[in-house]
Structure formats: structure tokens, C-alpha cells
Amino acid sequence: MGILVTGGTGLLGCKVVERLKRDGHEVRGMSRRSQPSPGWVVADLRSGRGVREAAAGMDVIVHCATAFGRGAEAAIAGRVVDAAERVGAHLVYVSIVGVDRVPLPYYQGKLAAERLIERSGRPHTILRATQFHDLLRVLFAGAARSPVMPVPALRFQPVDAGDVAHRLADLAVGEPLGRATDFAGPQVRDARDLAGAFLRATGRRRLMLPVRAPGRTFRAYRAGGHLAPEHADGTVTFEDYLAAHPDPWATSYRGMRS
Numbered sequence: 001m002g003i004l005v006t007g008g009t010g011l012l013g014c015k016v017v018e019r020l021k022r023d024g025h026e027v028r029g030m031s032r033r034s035q036p037s038p039g040w041v042v043a044d045l046r047s048g049r050g051v052r053e054a055a056a057g058m059d060v061i062v063h064c065a066t067a068f069g070r071g072a073e074a075a076i077a078g079r080v081v082d083a084a085e086r087v088g089a090h091l092v093y094v095s096i097v098g099v100d101r102v103p104l105p106y107y108q109g110k111l112a113a114e115r116l117i118e119r120s121g122r123p124h125t126i127l128r129a130t131q132f133h134d135l136l137r138v139l140f141a142g143a144a145r146s147p148v149m150p151v152p153a154l155r156f157q158p159v160d161a162g163d164v165a166h167r168l169a170d171l172a173v174g175e176p177l178g179r180a181t182d183f184a185g186p187q188v189r190d191a192r193d194l195a196g197a198f199l200r201a202t203g204r205r206r207l208m209l210p211v212r213a214p215g216r217t218f219r220a221y222r223a224g225g226h227l228a229p230e231h232a233d234g235t236v237t238f239e240d241y242l243a244a245h246p247d248p249w250a251t252s253y254r255g256m257r258s
Contacts, residue, residue: 002026003172004058004089006045006080007065009035011134012094015165016062020172030054030065045076055083060172062092073109074116081120091124092172093117094164097157097182099128101225104217123176127168130184130228133158133241136191140198141251149206151195152213157227158194159185160236167233184228186237194238201242202249 003020007013008029020027021039029040030051043050045065055061063080067073077093084091099111117124136158143149167183192208199206212218220226242248 001060001173002028002058003060003062004028004030004041004055005062005064006030007063008040009033010064010066011132012161012165012168013062013064015162016064016168016172019165019169023169023173025173028054028058045079046072048079051079051083052086055087055089058087058089060090060092062094062168062172064094064168067109068106070105071109071112073106074112077113077116081117081122084122085120089122090172090176091117091120091122092168093124093126094168095126095128096226097128097130097184097228098220098226101223102217102220118178125171125174125177125180127164127171127180128182128228129164129167130157130159130182130226130234132161132164133185133236133238134161136194136238137198137242137245137248138251140195141202141249143195144199144202144204144206147206149195149199149208150211151208152191152218152221153210154191154218154221155188155224155227156191156194157185157188157229157232158238158241159183159234160241163234163236182228182231183233184231185234186232188227188229188232189238197239197242198248201239 005013005017008017009031017029030043032044041054043054061084067076095110099107
């Protein structure tokens with residue numbers, strides 16, 4: 001099966017590429033920059049340059065690339081839909097649990113992309129996942145630079161990017177499902193508890209300051225709009241992830257694999 005993975009060098013995309021290659025599929029990773037290994041194509045989803053050519057001959061497109069800014073996520077999704085239509089490919093899109101409940105601008109962009117894909121009439125599968133462990137680790141690493149560490153008074157259900165990659169790979173080779181079952185981390189936990197795990201893993205001691213932010217977005221978070229406790233199918237806990245990470249104190253995603 002020929003499978004194109006957009007955002008193939010990103011945190012999630014690279015894991016999807018690796019898993020599909022291990023399973024013996026013809027995998028084409030897509031990136032804005034040329035890569036030193038074979039099996040990669042250069043294309044730019046923002047301008048559309050090279051996207052149709054990258055999709056040529058593919059049976060499935062797994063859309064892992066993302067974009068920030070007003071309308072950007074839907075715009076790049078539209079280019080992927082166009083490419084999928086031209087080659088008759090099954091389109092698999094990764095979204096976020098709570099995009100229809102939490103009024104965060106980035107979430108609204110993901111929801112707009114979902115609706116565009118649904119309206120296209122193309123065979124598709126949309127998977128919503130909870131926040132990655134990586135996101136919380138980077139947030140905690142930044143907050144812990146201060147002697148007093150601000151921690152949001154919220155709960156999270158973080159999931160491992162590798163677990164999500166395995167689920168996406170399975171969906172890519174299956175029949176189109178429309179909306180797939182949500183995919184969430186194994187534990188719903190207070191941010192303070194997760195921050196404590198981060199401090200223990202990095203050997204730091206900090207005073208933690210719970211922060212309750214106002215507004216509709218944080219009300220939705222406090223109500224659990226970003227959680228999916230009934231779909232706690234991830235296997236890697238936050239502590240497992242931290243123990244395997246080469247540099248938990250780093251404040252970027254660059255080079256992270258698990």
C-alpha cells in the first residue's frame with residue numbers, strides 16, 4: 001500500500017513513517033525541506049507547491065502536518081483534500097479531543113479542518129487524540145525556570161506520541177471510518193501531580209503555584225472538555241515517557257522520539 005505522510009519530520013509524523021515502514025508499506029514522507037534518506041518528497045502545504053506531485057500514486061494520505069494562524073489549518077487541509085481527490089486516496093487526519101468544546105483558536109482551526117474534510121465527500125478517517133506528553137513536559141520545563149513554578153489548576157490526560165502513531169498507522173491501512181473513536185492517555189491527572197513527576201524526573205525542587213485563569217477557554221478546560229476518560233487506550237504514562245526521554249529539561253520538541 002502506498003502511503004504519503006505529511007509533516008513526516010515532525011514529532012508525530014516521523015513515528016508514523018517509522019511504523020508504516022516497519023510494516024512493509026511503501027511510505028513517502030513529505031517535508032518542506034529535502035531529507036538525506038530516500039523515500040522523501042519536498043512540498044509546501046502553505047503555498048501548495050509540490051503537494052499534488054507528492055500524492056501521485058498514493059492509496060492513503062496521513063495528514064500529520066499542522067499550521068498556526070487564522071485559517072491556516074483549514075487552508076493546508078484543503079490542499080491535502082484536493083490532492084486526495086485527484087488520486088482517489090483515503091485521507092487520515094489527526095485532530096484533538098475537545099476541538100468542539102474548548103474555544104481555543106488553534107482548536108477552532110482543527111475543527112474547521114475536520115468539517116472541510118467531512119464536507120469533501122472523500123473517504124476519510126478523523127482521529128482525535130488528547131495532548132501529547134511532550135507538550136506538558138515543555139510547558140513544565142519553561143515554568144520550572146522560575147523558583148516558583150506556575151501550574152494551571154486543571155486536569156490533563158496526556159498521551160504518548162508513539163501510541164498515537166501506532167493508532168494512526170492501523171487506521172491508515174484499514175477502511176475509512178469517518179470519525180474514529182477518540183484516543184487518550186492512560187491516566188487523567190491534576191497538572192500539579194504531573195508537574196511533580198516532571199520535577200522528580202529532572203531532580204529539581206520548586207514551589208508550585210496553582211493558577212486559575214479566567215475566560216471561556218479555561219472554563220471549558222476545567223469542565224474536562226479536553227478529556228476522554230472512556231477512551232484511555234494509551235499505554236505509556238507520563239513517568240514512563242520522562243524516564244525514556246534523553247533530556248526532559250529541554251524546552252523544545254526538536255529531535256524527540258520515543
